[in-house]
Amino acid sequence: MSTAAPTLRVEHHQQPALGVGEDRPRLSWHVETAPTAYRQGTYEVAWRTTAPDGAGQVRTLEDATAVVESDDQVLVPWPGAPLAPRARAEVRVRTRDGGPDDAGWGPWSEPAVVERGLTAAEWTAELVGPGYDEGPVATRRAPLLRRGFEVPGSVVRSARLHLTAHGLVEAELNGRRVGADELVPGWTPYDDRLRVYAYDVTDLVRPGENAVGAWLADGWFRGRYGFEGGTRDLYGTHVGVLAQLEVVTDAGTVVVGSDASWRSAPGPLTRADLYDGETYDARLLPAGWSEPGFDDAAWAPVVVHPLDRTVLAAPDGPPVRCTGELVPVSVTRAAGPDGEDGWLVDLGQNHSGRLRLSVPAAPAGTVVRVRHAEVLQGGTLYTRTLREAAATDEVVLDGAAITWEPRFTVHGFRYAHLTGWPGGTAQDVAAAVVSRVLHSDMARTGWFASSDPALDRLHENVVWSLRSNFVDIPTDCPQRDERLGWTGDIQAFAPTAAFLYDVHGMLADWLRTLSSEQRRFGGTVPVYVPWIPGGRFWRPEQDVAGWGDAATLVPEALHRDSADVGLLERQYASAVAWVDKVSGLAGPGRLWDAGMQLGDWLDPTAPPEDPLRAQTDPHLVATAYLARSARAVADLARALGRDDDAARYATLAAEVAAAYRGRYVDSGDPTHDTQTAHALSVVFGLLPDEDARRRAGERLAELVRAGGNTVGTGFAGTPLVADALSSTGQLDAAYGLLLSHASPSWLAMVDLGATTIWERWDSMLADGTVNPGEMTSFNHYALGSVADWLHRVVAGLAPLEPGYRRLAVAPRPGGGLTRAEARHVTPYGVAEVAWAIEAGGEGDELVVRFRVPVGTTAEVDVPGAAPAVVGHGEHEVRVPARAAQAPVEARTTSVG
Known part of the structure; x- marks a missing residue:
């Protein structure tokens, strides 16, 4: 067997990596096959770096190779000079066998491409928004902005569009859409970090007359978002686009930036909202508006908005894109939730996305309306669990047939109800409807299968809940008026996520936001990130165990899977700040036994109206997590060579564990005899010796069997309970719990038709009705964290x-x-x-x-x-x- 050519990667970016922020991006590679005795002893990197010179030429900055004696092949240092803004490097690597057979150099990899984006100094464009009076919110139409421009010369050699917005943006060049990214620029604390996306638009630009246009919508920036009706204008009262198009031709370089010369007008989107959906009126689309020669004299000027360009940043992770399509498994005639007659479409799978409709011609003004829901009750859409999210899309026809999907919204649903459809049969509707699955475009990296179809369905449900909730940030749910980056959910689920998908870039980007919000709130990690105001219970200064611990445990999980020490270095201050904050709250006694805690949130015994009412003392959970995070920081410090810190936090972890035992274990208090309490004690290493661990495992197994092999854990205990059993010799009990069909259990969800993981163990009751609680979602991933145990222990x-x-x-x-x-x-x-x-x-x-x-x-x-x-x-x-x-x-x- 010969040594295969390496497969090369730049940081955690997809190929080609355009507009990156790193000036010295790290390289990784793997060799798929090699002789048995092969051992990498040396590697050689070859790279050629070029950049446009401003005069229409591309000049070579570096053309070099470097030979390094090392067996490292993951995130190794950049070999050359730092990449300047706009510089493009093509990189290859090969390896030499350092094993006993010394097979010599292997073949070169295919080249990987990386282009550095713009820094603040390279920006000349300005943030511009509509210059007309947008009117009241209820009737506000999403704006269109445009500008025509001339490209000199006869050959376009390259063109890059650097794009971001306050709000959401979709760009067009000469009447054609730029890229396939959705919901750009995503959600960050915009006054601290605003992501910029770079696009190769060489094929869209031509010599002579051209035009650039932008659709804008409110998005997270000023749209309605959050609890209990939501909050508007979270980050500002305007929307605006920042676009810089740089075109290299044989006659020089042309830079077309958004500025005061652009024009604006209301567009055909008369409603565009992440929760409520969109209304598109085809009668209002100005024909050819983003093409050359369009007469925009009647359009309004634009307004230039102030922008601190130092907040502009390249994304770490991939954008949201359509990653697949679902076609209906059935279409039937049925009444909608308000009694209106229409077509009920079952896509067969709960997911995040939106419908693409191919609507036949009908009289102008015909309205086709789509409502969405996760489940049915009584044969119709059940929308109560959406709370105040209308989740309704509409297209108003101009008399012609149209193929249409919304631009600036996303829904969590399995079922859709269509009204106003122009004639046809169920078969006609089924052929005209497809759901476009939307989430961050991460590569799949993990799979599981077994001899039990129900177990395989459970695992598939975990995958779909991940896909549904990794929509730019890791959310709790994709359907109702929430969709927030709950820190406790991802803390529990990060190991599972890191196995199933390449989530490293996306979560690294989100961790930047976590650090930013944590600094804003003096070391506190909010229960959701980004932080937004609203809700009866949530305040940014709340320190909540299991949720704030995302600062320590998410970086730990990502490092475990990727060996990315650079991520640890970047997040270390955040992890330390969290543990220091909480240890201060615990005080010299080392017990975190005061303050409001979510504890074992959504314990299956908690009543629908009170999800906080768990069997396990919430302060037991809090103290256990303090010990766990202190030990995590000690491990992170050790990985970074900070030995003094490692010793200090290891000592803190031991002191908290001792205090935990004194209060919750040695006391013999029967109120601490719960599945979650024993699981935390075992897996978080809070017990003094192996004998104590064995006894705790035996007692946990007794509790599981006494409960008829049903789950007795919520968000805190569920990720740990199977491990606590299997690691203490109670493997049979762990399997009994995993494979039980009695409710509450994982497979009871499957038996009731779940295609994703539910928020509650009983989101749907045994009689097929929906749990009456306000916190009732059919697409949360936290309880799916058991999949990590399937990967590590079952397989x-x-x-x-x-x-x-x-x-x-x-x-x-x-x-x-x-x-x-x-x-x-x-x-x-x-x-x-x-x-x-x-x-x-x-x-x-x-x-x-x-x-x-x-x-x-x-x-x-x-x-x-x-x-x-x-x-x-x-x-x-x-x-x-x-x-x-x-x-x-x-x-x-x-x-x-």
């Missing part, structure tokens, strides 16, 4: 060192499953574990087949077989099934 694939440089192959078959498998794209390539019970010559065998990526080693721990350490390649272990069924603990490799 047996887990990291033992950051980035999977050393990984565990440690499956723990049980529960009657006859096979399970997990696959993950690590920074070193694909790792995979698949086990099955197969018939053998002398009885059934447990057969474990696994793949170890090049550049890594695996510690193999298969029940019934001797432990082993192996290198890269494909391997197999066979043991008698009977020997593999002996009781064995599962190592806790990714939590606690």
Whole structure:
């Protein structure tokens, strides 16, 4: 076998990486296949850096190679000079075998492309918005802005559009849409950081006359957002576009920036809102408005708004895009939630997205209306759980047929109800409707499958809830009047997310916002990020355990999966500030036993009207999390070489654990005898020794069995309960809990038709009616954090060192499953574990087949077989099934 060419990546960016913010972007690569004895000993990087010179030429800044003796291949330093703004580098890498066979240099990788974006000094464009009176909010139309311009010369060599907005923006050049990104520029604290997106528009610009245009909408900047009716003008009272188009031709460089010369007019979107949806009136679209030659003399001037250009920043993660399409599984005639007759469309899958409609011709003024919902009750859309989100889109026809989808909204739904459709049959409607699935365009990196279809459906539900809620920021839900970046949800779910998708860029970007908001509130991490005012209960100065701990545990989870020490360095001050703040609240006694806490939020025993009423003392949860985060900071400090900090925070963690035991364990208080309390004690390392851990695991198993193998945990306990059981020798109890169909349980959701993870264990009641509680969503990911345990313990694939440089192959078959498998794209390539019970010559065998990526080693721990350490390649272990069924603990490799 020869060594494959490396696959090269720049930071966590997709290819081509345009408009990046890093001037020295790090490089990573993996080698898919190599001879058994291969070991990278040296690598060589070749790069060529160019930049336009302003006179129509592209000049070479660097053309060089560098040879480095190292086995590092993940996030290695940039080899050349820092990239200047607008500089473009094409990079290749190859590796040399440093193993005993010394096979020499392998082949070169395909080139990776990276272009640096603009810094504040390179901007000449201004932020401009509509210059006419927009009128009252209720009748305000989303504006259009445009400008015509001339491109000299005969050849367009390159063109880049740098684009952002206050509000949401979609750009057009010469009548054609720029890119496929949605909801640009996303949601950040705009006065602190405003993302800029860069587009290669070389194919859209031509010599001679051209035109650029922009659609604008309120978005998060000034739209209605938040609880109880929401708040408008969160960041300002205006909308505006900032666009800088730079065109290199054979006659020089042309820069067309948004400025006072642009023109503005109301557009055909008479309503555009993230919660409520859109109304598009085709009669109001000015034909050819973004094309050359359009007469905009009747349009109004624009207004130039002040902007601090130092807040402009490149995004770390990918934009929101359409990542797939769903077609109806059924279309039936039915009444809508208000009794109106129409077509009920079932897409078969709860998701975030919006419909694209191909509407036949009908008289001008015909209104086709679409309402959305996650579930049905009584055969019609159930919209109460949307609270005050109208989730309604409308298209007003101009007499012609039209293919249309909204631009500046997104809905969480499975079902849609259409009224006003011009004639036709159910089959006609089904052929004319498609749902466009929208979320941040992350690459899929993790998979799981088993012999149990219900378990596989559960895992698929976890995937869909991730996709539905990773819409620019990690939200709680995609459907109702909330959709906020709840810190507790992502803290619980980050390890699962990092396995399933390449979430590193997106979450790294969100962590920048977390740090920003934390600084604003004196070390407090708000319960949702970005922070917005509103709601009866939430204040920015609240310090809430499990939620604020996102500052420590999300960076930890990302580092575990990616080995990104740079991210730890950037987030370290935030993690320390959180732990210092909370340890101050706990005081010398080291117990965080005062103040409002969410505790084990949405414990299944909590009544619909009071989700705070959990079985577990919320201050027990708070103190446990203080110990956990202190230990996380100690680990982060150790990874960064800050040994003094590591020792100090390890001591703090030990002191908090001792105080926890004194109050909640040694006291024997029966009120602390809950599934969550024992799970926290075991997994967070709060018990004094292995004997105490074993006893806690036994008691936890007793509680699970006494409850009929039903779940007794909320947001705090659910990510931990299966690990607490399996790591203390109670694997059977863990499987009993996982595979139970009794309510509350994961598979009870599946039995009731769930296609995503619910907010509550009983979001839908056994009789098919919806839980009456205000907090009732059918698309939250937090309770899906059990998927992390499926990957690590059921299938047996887990990291033992950051980035999977050393990984565990440690499956723990049980529960009657006859096979399970997990696959993950690590920074070193694909790792995979698949086990099955197969018939053998002398009885059934447990057969474990696994793949170890090049550049890594695996510690193999298969029940019934001797432990082993192996290198890269494909391997197999066979043991008698009977020997593999002996009781064995599962190592806790990714939590606690």
